[in-house]
Amino acid sequence: EKGGYDHFMLKEIYEQPHSIANCMRGRIDHERKKINLGGISEYAAKLLTAKRIIIVSCGTSWHAGLVGEYLIEEYARIPVEVEYASEFRYRHPIINQDDIVIAISQSGETADTIAAIELAKRAGATILGICNVVGSSIPRLSHTGMYTHAGPEIGVASTKAFTAQVTALSLLALYLAQQQERLPLSKITSLLTALETAPALITTCFQSNALIQHIAGEIKDSTNCLFLGRGINFPVALEGALKLKEISYIHAEGYPAAEMKHGPIALIDEQMPVIVIATKDSSYDKIISNIQEVKARKGKIIAIITEGDTVIRAIADYIIEIPPCEEALTPILATIPLQLLAYHIAVMRGCNVDQPRNLAKSVTVE
Numbered sequence: 001e002k003g004g005y006d007h008f009m010l011k012e013i014y015e016q017p018h019s020i021a022n023c024m025r026g027r028i029d030h031e032r033k034k035i036n037l038g039g040i041s042e043y044a045a046k047l048l049t050a051k052r053i054i055i056v057s058c059g060t061s062w063h064a065g066l067v068g069e070y071l072i073e074e075y076a077r078i079p080v081e082v083e084y085a086s087e088f089r090y091r092h093p094i095i096n097q098d099d100i101v102i103a104i105s106q107s108g109e110t111a112d113t114i115a116a117i118e119l120a121k122r123a124g125a126t127i128l129g130i131c132n133v134v135g136s137s138i139p140r141l142s143h144t145g146m147y148t149h150a151g152p153e154i155g156v157a158s159t160k161a162f163t164a165q166v167t168a169l170s171l172l173a174l175y176l177a178q179q180q181e182r183l184p185l186s187k188i189t190s191l192l193t194a195l196e197t198a199p200a201l202i203t204t205c206f207q208s209n210a211l212i213q214h215i216a217g218e219i220k221d222s223t224n225c226l227f228l229g230r231g232i233n234f235p236v237a238l239e240g241a242l243k244l245k246e247i248s249y250i251h252a253e254g255y256p257a258a259e260m261k262h263g264p265i266a267l268i269d270e271q272m273p274v275i276v277i278a279t280k281d282s283s284y285d286k287i288i289s290n291i292q293e294v295k296a297r298k299g300k301i302i303a304i305i306t307e308g309d310t311v312i313r314a315i316a317d318y319i320i321e322i323p324p325c326e327e328a329l330t331p332i333l334a335t336i337p338l339q340l341l342a343y344h345i346a347v348m349r350g351c352n353v354d355q356p357r358n359l360a361k362s363v364t365v366e
């Protein structure tokens with residue numbers, strides 16, 4: 001049942017080229033370079049006139065929401081707010097009838113997310129569910145939505161569900177941009193082409209597995225780890241930290257790299273591994289200065305870089321390369337090495353990778 005892998009988590013990590021392809025299947029018209037989102041088209045007008053989109057979710061799905069915020073604001077220019085479902089529902093939020101509430105959930109059964117959408121629905125908002133489990137509660141409670149089609153995820157740590165959520169949000173952002181005729185067609189075409197290449201590029205990322213295992217061995221006894229990213233890769237830093245703490249029980253924090261100087265920098269010494277997403281994107285120059293700040297304090301730098309980058313290679317203690325790609329695709333690719341890193345560290349520490357202590361696959365309590 002684990003398909004020859006030692007754990008479901010590893011199997012699910014390696015399934016990502018397929019799960020992402022499944023998420024895109026039938027949604028991209030290759031010839032016309034267009035996106036078709038069957039279920040959503042009925043609500044297209046509502047989506048396009050929405051004054052804002054509120055994304056509600058928890059845990060890893062909340063991280064996917066943060067990536068979605070970047071993508072939707074960048075490509076569709078609709079304001080997006082991303083909320084922890086548990087905070088949103090208890091805070092007497094302002095919800096209008098022309099708001100779109102996107103609920104992201106792998107299981108479709110997370111109690112706080114369900115309560116948040118029930119509240120939004122009562123206030124007259126339109127609910128769009130992005131879920132993995134077909135026929136679960138959230139899709140049933142939503143007006144419209146998209147399934148992520150990642151297939152069953154058994155490991156408690158969400159892996160392939162996350163990258164499929166980001167894929168679905170990318171499709172949604174591009175769908176909105178295409179309907180609005182905002183982005184030049186050439187931009188939409190290049191973004192779609194980039195998405196289509198994602199499965200192959202993820203396969204390339206797996207080539208670093210042995211190196212990642214080696215790095216895991218070097219840092220497995222740390223008590224703390226810091227994950228840094230900027231822009232669209234800031235949520236990836238949060239996700240890397242969550243993966244590590246959840247399955248290896250090492251305390252980890254994710255931070256937007258520029259926030260480091262407002263506190264966390266005080267933690268950095270030679271004992272502290274700092275994992276930085278430092279790909280060649282619009283934040284590249286800024287992230288190099290952040291890496292230098294860590295280096296000056298003797299932190300151990302593990303950088304996820306774009307293949308061929310020699311500048312960061314010269315500064316970092318370890319580098320993990322991902323293939324060059326459109327910036328919009330970096331969150332998906334940069335997530336792969338972080339999943340593998342957390343996995344190997346947890347295995348080396350003898351942890352129960354698929355069923356970490358105190359956690360359940362779906363959190364149906366409030």
Ligand code: M6R
Nearest residue numbers: 059060061105106107110157158
């Ligand atoms: O099923 P959901 O996506 O609604 O679950 C939300 C969180 O409970 C979930 O992502 C959790 O954080 C994962 N264990 C993270 O790996």
